[in-house]
Amino acid sequence: MGYRRQPGWFILIFVLLAGIIFEVFTGPGGFSLKNLSSVISFRLPRVGIGIIAGGVLAVVGGSFQGLLRNPLVDPWTLGVASGAALGATVAMISGTGSNLFLPVAAFLGALLAIGLVYILAGGKSGVAVTRLVLAGVIVSFFFSSLVMLLMVLGRHTLGEAVYLMMGNLGIVFTQKSGWLLLICALLALAGSFWLFVHARELDVISLDDEVALSLGVDAQKLTRMVFLVGSLAVGMVVAWTGAISFVGLVAPHLVRMLFGPKHRVVLPGSFLLGAGMLLLADSIVRNIAPAGLPLSVITALIGVPFFIYLLKAKV
Amino acid sequence: MKAIEIEDIRFAYQEQLLFERLSLSIEEGEFFGIIGPNGSGKSTLLRLMSGILKYQRGRIKLLGKDLTTFSRQQIARFVALVPQESFFAFEWTVEDVVMMGRTPFLKTFAQPGALDRKRVEEAMALTGVTKLRGKSINCISAGEKQRVIVARILAQEPEIILLDEATSHLDLYHRLEIVRVMLELKNQGKTVVFVSHDLNEASAYCSKVLLIARGRILACDRPEMVITANLIKQVYGVEPIIAPHPATGRPQVFLPSF
Numbered sequence: 163m164g165y166r167r168q169p170g171w172f173i174l175i176f177v178l179l180a181g182i183i184f185e186v187f188t189g190p191g192g193f194s195l196k197n198l199s200s201v202i203s204f205r206l207p208r209v210g211i212g213i214i215a216g217g218v219l220a221v222v223g224g225s226f227q228g229l230l231r232n233p234l235v236d237p238w239t240l241g242v243a244s245g246a247a248l249g250a251t252v253a254m255i256s257g258t259g260s261n262l263f264l265p266v267a268a269f270l271g272a273l274l275a276i277g278l279v280y281i282l283a284g285g286k287s288g289v290a291v292t293r294l295v296l297a298g299v300i301v302s303f304f305f306s307s308l309v310m311l312l313m314v315l316g317r318h319t320l321g322e323a324v325y326l327m328m329g330n331l332g333i334v335f336t337q338k339s340g341w342l343l344l345i346c347a348l349l350a351l352a353g354s355f356w357l358f359v360h361a362r363e364l365d366v367i368s369l370d371d372e373v374a375l376s377l378g379v380d381a382q383k384l385t386r387m388v389f390l391v392g393s394l395a396v397g398m399v400v401a402w403t404g405a406i407s408f409v410g411l412v413a414p415h416l417v418r419m420l421f422g423p424k425h426r427v428v429l430p431g432s433f434l435l436g437a438g439m440l441l442l443a444d445s446i447v448r449n450i451a452p453a454g455l456p457l458s459v460i461t462a463l464i465g466v467p468f469f470i471y472l473l474k475a476k477v
Numbered sequence: 478m479k480a481i482e483i484e485d486i487r488f489a490y491q492e493q494l495l496f497e498r499l500s501l502s503i504e505e506g507e508f509f510g511i512i513g514p515n516g517s518g519k520s521t522l523l524r525l526m527s528g529i530l531k532y533q534r535g536r537i538k539l540l541g542k543d544l545t546t547f548s549r550q551q552i553a554r555f556v557a558l559v560p561q562e563s564f565f566a567f568e569w570t571v572e573d574v575v576m577m578g579r580t581p582f583l584k585t586f587a588q589p590g591a592l593d594r595k596r597v598e599e600a601m602a603l604t605g606v607t608k609l610r611g612k613s614i615n616c617i618s619a620g621e622k623q624r625v626i627v628a629r630i631l632a633q634e635p636e637i638i639l640l641d642e643a644t645s646h647l648d649l650y651h652r653l654e655i656v657r658v659m660l661e662l663k664n665q666g667k668t669v670v671f672v673s674h675d676l677n678e679a680s681a682y683c684s685k686v687l688l689i690a691r692g693r694i695l696a697c698d699r700p701e702m703v704i705t706a707n708l709i710k711q712v713y714g715v716e717p718i719i720a721p722h723p724a725t726g727r728p729q730v731f732l733p734s735f
Binding site: 369 | 565583
């Protein structure tokens with residue numbers, strides 16, 4: 163049904179195209195045919211990473227919102243992103259010298275965070291919307307402090323620590339390793355695709371665990387799988403970009419306003435919008451602060467007012 | 478044939494034992510009432526029958542087959558549960574909600590087909606919610622909402638329908654509407670298990686009533702054998718006045734005057 167409401171899709175594609183155009187054609191060096199090769203080698207990978215990071219965070223955010231019946235959650239507010247950042251930190255300072263360990267550790271950190279938040283909030287039964295977010299904030303704060311502490315003790319710069327906690331598309335955390343980046347990107351996309359394939363189950367569980375069970379959906383198993391797959395996807399992203407805030411919260415919500423709550427439409431729509439929003443945020447960052455500024459500074463400036471609006475409207 | 482057979486069930490919530498050696502059977506095509514005070518185990522019993530809760534010992538058979546031999550999806554194709562109240566975190570349309578009843582029949586990622594749409598139309602027509610189809614589920618009255626849930630259950634084409642105090646917060650009109658649809662299902666040969674707080678409602682419509690208190694079955698028989706002054710006093714601790722319904726002769730409970 164939703165796919166036929168085309169004006170909505172035009173908006174999403176427009177935002178994404180605008181993001182790509184700004185990312186490619188603007189920036190400290192401007193754009194000219196003379197520096198084309200540096201534009202291609204510097205900005206195009208950034209576009210690719212931005213699309214995957216924004217898209218995947220938004221898909222995971224949308225899935226978590228459905229699963230937990232809570233419009234206020236996303237990988238950032240649930241502490242999953244800081245869990246992944248902590249994992250990445252541990253990998254970096256442990257000095258194994260192997261890049262491979264970094265995304266694995268980020269995934270494990272994300273999984274640890276979501277498990278912790280879920281237990282702190284007391285599962286899903288009768289949990290108030292705000293309690294889950296509160297648990298997320300607590301875990302997030304704790305993990306961020308650990309990231310900062312470990313990074314500094316491990317002789318990394320404060321700047322690196324801040325980028326890890328608040329995001330940057332410039333790949334500052336790993337040596338250039340094309341194939342590893344490719345594998346992580348594919349895993350993140352595969353995770354998002356898995357969530358998309360299970361859209362109907364997410365629809366049903368977004369009503370109630372018991373309703374899901376009585377309609378033949380194994381609610382416990384689905385919850386575990388969405389946590390696992392969502393953590394994997396977020397870990398793969400955060401290992402390269404650091405933790406980026408609020409994209410996963412705002413994008414799915416806007417898409418739901420356009421198309422209604424069906425995950426089959428919400429998730430792909432969120433991918434497009436999340437990707438576009440992140441590219442726009444990144445081009446703002448590069449244009450106003452050529453020396454560098456964490457991405458979350460911009461995404462939070464947009465995301466926090468939105469969060470407050472949702473909090474007022476829904477809770 | 479028996480629709481539901483419960484044999485020698487033991488069930489405990491963590492440490493708290495609720496059922497010990499509970500047995501019960503419900504005939505196919507019956508309109509079966511379950512009554513009892515708060516915390517007596519009525520809702521738990523429904524959740525055991527639908528396989529949502531797992532019992533620790535004993536056996537439950539649905540339509541003659543052991544419940545544990547079915548997958549979740551297979552159970553959902555012939556057992557449906559109507560909860561007391563439903564909450565929706567997102568703005569689903571009425572039609573979306575009814576279509577969710579087709580979930581047990583759809584493969585992962587498959588879109589609903591012509592048959593699914595037909596069943597949804599029939600379900601909405603039978604419950605009188607067709608004209609609400611495009612409305613948000615959060616923008617209709619509690620009574621309309623519960624009829625939409627009943628439509629979802631109809632779209633599920635169940636043989637066994639379990640209602641968990643599904644009418645308790647509705648006004649008279651919507652209450653009767655739900656009961657009317659359930660009686661219609663019963664006439665089609667479906668089995669309806671009706672958990673209710675309202676003794677008079679259970680007495681008026683059920684062919685058989687089970688009285689349960691603290692996890693023990695006190696009576697299971699025709700309403701006139703169960704809704705008696707003696708049993709009601711024993712279970713609820715109040716002295717009721719019981720008189721036959723002027724039209725049907727079924728026993729009705731009146732509260733004593735002070």
